[in-house]
Amino acid sequence: MLIQTGCALLILYHIKLTFGVLVENTGVRQEAFSAPLGQVAFAAVVSQVCYWARVLRTPLPITCRHVFLGHLISFAGRLSFIFGTALFSFFFMRHVPAMQLLAFDIGFLGRVSLLISILFVLFCYSLELERLGAALQSPP
Numbered sequence: 001m002l003i004q005t006g007c008a009l010l011i012l013y014h015i016k017l018t019f020g021v022l023v024e025n026t027g028v029r030q031e032a033f034s035a036p037l038g039q040v041a042f043a044a045v046v047s048q049v050c051y052w053a054r055v056l057r058t059p060l061p062i063t064c065r066h067v068f069l070g071h072l073i074s075f076a077g078r079l080s081f082i083f084g085t086a087l088f089s090f091f092f093m094r095h096v097p098a099m100q101l102l103a104f105d106i107g108f109l110g111r112v113s114l115l116i117s118i119l120f121v122l123f124c125y126s127l128e129l130e131r132l133g134a135a136l137q138s139p140p
Contacts, residue, residue, distance in 0.1 A: 007047035070136030077129025
């Protein structure tokens with residue numbers, strides 16, 4: 001869970017930076033930098049490995065009940081997914097003209113694939129936090 005949290009924080013940090021650049025330069029084509037894309041792709045892969053290993057092999061070891069903490073963790077899970085979907089929405093609104101012209105090239109398809117992968121990683125992380133939050137809220 002700690003590794004997943006670190007990966008999610010790295011992804012959300014880069015989403016914040018990307019969102020800021022896109023908002024400040026709306027209408028200007030931005031070139032992707034390979035270093036942040038590599039970091040994000042690496043974090044996505046590591047996060048997915050940890051997520052599926054936990055889901056398929058390790059049950060949540062919750063023995064105590066803490067309703068308030070459970071609510072906070074569930075809230076954090078939903079909030080992390082909201083940031084990812086905000087970037088996803090902004091990306092597609094910005095690229096609607098390219099999609100209408102059917103100007104799909106390998107770079108565009110790669111960016112869309114990476115964006116959908118990141119969104120899936122954040123979805124899995126939010127599910128993990130919601131499971132942890134639900135486990136903390138249920139009777140021991």
